Amino acid sequence: MTFRLKQLQQRTVQSSAAFALPVHPVLQRVYAHRGIGLPEELQRSAANLLPFTALKGINDAVALLTQALDQQQQIVIVGDFDADGATSTAVLLAGLKAFGFKHLEYLVPNRFAFGYGLSPQMAELAVAQGAELIITVDNGISAIEGVALAKKAGVKVLVTDHHLAGNELPAADAIVNPNQPGCEFPSKALAGVGVAFYLLLALRSALRERGDFATIAEPNLAELLDLVALGTVADVVPLDSNNRILVHQGLQRIRAGKVRPGIQALIDVANRKAEKLTASDFGFSLAPRLNAAGRLDDMSIGISCLLAPDINVARRLAAELDSLNVERREIEQGMQAEALAFLQKLSFTQDQLPDCLCLYQADWHQGVIGILAGRVKELYHRPVIAFAQGDEGELKGSARSIHGVHIRDLLEEISSQYPGLIKKFGGHAMAAGLTIAEDRLETFQLALNFIAKKYLTPELLTAVIYTDGELASSDLTVAMAGILQQAGPWGQSFPEPVFEGRFKLVQQRMLADKHLKMMLQASDGTLVDAIWFNADNKTWPNANVQQVQLAYQLDINDFRDQQNLQLLVRQMTAL
Known part of the structure; x- marks a missing residue:
């Protein structure tokens, strides 16, 4: 099959005011193409971060935490099995420990056994660990059943998340999520790790006001910015001005040698130099090694690396992550070869390609289908959903989309138009996950391409x-x-x-x-x-x-x- 090369198209000026900025003319042009027009949009000082006060639910969340601190309650943090979830968990663990919390545990679901987020099974585990307060990071906004189970057991729940909310919100004691209905926080692009960091900023402010730091040292939360920067880039959220500040500040600390052993070990094993690290190094070198743990094994290895007390421990764990990443690449390359061979057998011409590609093979690895979907999307410039075998007659799917096609909204419309076809789903504009019954794959393929016609145009399908x-x-x-x-x-x-x-x-x-x-x-x-x-x-x-x-x-x-x-x-x- 032969495909056309991608078309070259010059960006258009989004802000002519950029040409008055005091920077090199080439940079003026670049900024004009990206809508930058005001000098303050280029400010990267931490002092220019948006205030936490605009986050809906932040006061309720801080009240839960101050009570938990005063009573030294047992806290269980429930994370996610990707790099954003790992860094979110590490940020909250390290941050709360610095504030004087003594009873801290964390749980990260094994994607193969428990699926995503605060499921009922994860809630049962947290309750069994004696949790008095469960805090979710990078998940929870769709955990209706998990939160209900925890509440029934008398456990309080604080949800911190950044994913889009469904029609129903969980009955948590507090929810902090810039994308929940009614939240006026200006940046909707915070990653899960960013939300966790903002929660700590709010807690520090509250403890400062009540005088806690007269007797204990005030934590320097800037020490967490290397984690925040890594998780933000790894989750591929939009780098709006607020996220650019977070990433820049994290990079500056790393380049200056103010980096935790775990991230330094990841930099070393990736053959990068800390003093010259860039945001793309986070995305293409560090994050894949961290993500490999959640894809093939247990993200606890990644979190342990991020929180390693010294460089020797960190290097041992980073070496494990590197080995898992090599294994992940080998699995992915095999799956990609199989997927492309299958598509080539169908002998589609460019004009005959379905608007969305739906792929499945029984022996594909559930932890790698997201990467596979992304690779095929890049080759064919279509939204792609790759499925792998789940449990008890289910298929687990991972979707990757192209710009202009909001994949979660597309799945939501399928779910609305064909009730019961999708058992569960969630995600972002560019990436999503879903579960369907194995015997309904063909029906799902037909529904997907029927609904997709509303979203896709010839222009969007042109690379x-x-x-x-x-x-x-x-x-x-x-x-x-x-x-x-x-x-x-x-x-x-x-x-x-x-x-x-x-x-x-x-x-x-x-x-x-x-x-x-x-x-x-x-x-x-x-x-x-x-x-x-x-x-x-x-x-x-x-x-x-x-x-x-x-x-x-x-x-x-x-x-x-x-x-x-x-x-x-x-x-x-x-x-």
Whole structure:
């Protein structure tokens, strides 16, 4: 099957006011494309964080915590099995311990045995551990039955979450979630770890007001920002101005050497340098190793790594996570090969592809189907749902969507139009999880593509690489790459700058049979190195090609203490 290359399309100006900002003209253009117009939107000081007071339920939550502290109640934190859930759990454990809480335990559901969040089974475990207060992190907004079971047992429940609420809210004693109905907190993009951090900010303020810190040292919550930054990027939430502050502050602490042993060990095992860490390193190097524990084993390994008391313990746990990540990659590559072979057998042309792709194989690993769905989505530019075998005749699905198609809303409409077809679901605009009966897979596929027609247009189904236009040859420098790198953090909804341009292809060779290393020449004769990771080795290198059109990012290649400019190629076409 042959697919069209992604179209290159220059971004449009969202804020002309950006051209008055006191920054380099290239950066003015980049900011204008991202809607930045006011100097305060570029402020990355912690003092510019949004106040916690706008969070609905925050006062009730603090009241629960102060009572729990005064009575030294048994607290059980119920987390989630992904990187956001792990960092959320670690933030709350470390933060509450610093405030003087003495009876703290945590539970993270094994995805294969208990499923997601505060399920009734997890609530039973927490009650059995003697919980007097259950606190959920990165889950709970849909835990109707789990909360009810805990309340019936006389246990108080504090829900902290960031996922979208359903039609019914759990009967918790307090709910803190910027996406719950009636919450006026300006940023709806907080990750679960961000909500947990804000809860600690509110608690510190309350304890400060009542004079607790006259007798004990006031905790420095900034020490938790390395965890907050990692979890925020890992969960791929939009990096609005508030999240950019959280991520920037966390990165600054790490680069300055103020990093906890667990994150330092993850940096080491990923062969990164703490002093040069970027937000993309969180997403592509650290988070996958942390997530591997929840995908294949038990996220407790990841949480233990994050909370490791010293670097030696942390390195041992990071090595375990690294091994799990290698195993995860091997499983994923096998599943991806099977999925692509299946799709190729169907011999779809580009115009015949279903609007949504639904994949299932009985022996696929339940912990890896989300990654598989994401990989296939990138190749086919369609929403993808991959299913694996669950328990007792059920299939567990993981969905990944394209921009413009809110996958959770799509699933909600299917559930409304076809009652009982989906047993349960939840998630975000770009990712969701669901459970269906195994014998209803074909019905679900038909319903999915029928409902999807309301959401999808030919424009949405056209894969596009958005660029920030062309760069002058004089801007192809290490200095410019440094300016752009420092202007971040870049991430979801605040994408790293991508440029386009024509170059002469001077040299080309394949590295490791999959990466195309090149020497390019700009129009004024400037020579620049470039690399295209995972290039098509059936097409390249091609000695007959002399001129190419690129979409690329500026990068600094550090080698033997020498810094050189390198273009990271996103797409290349022969001219």
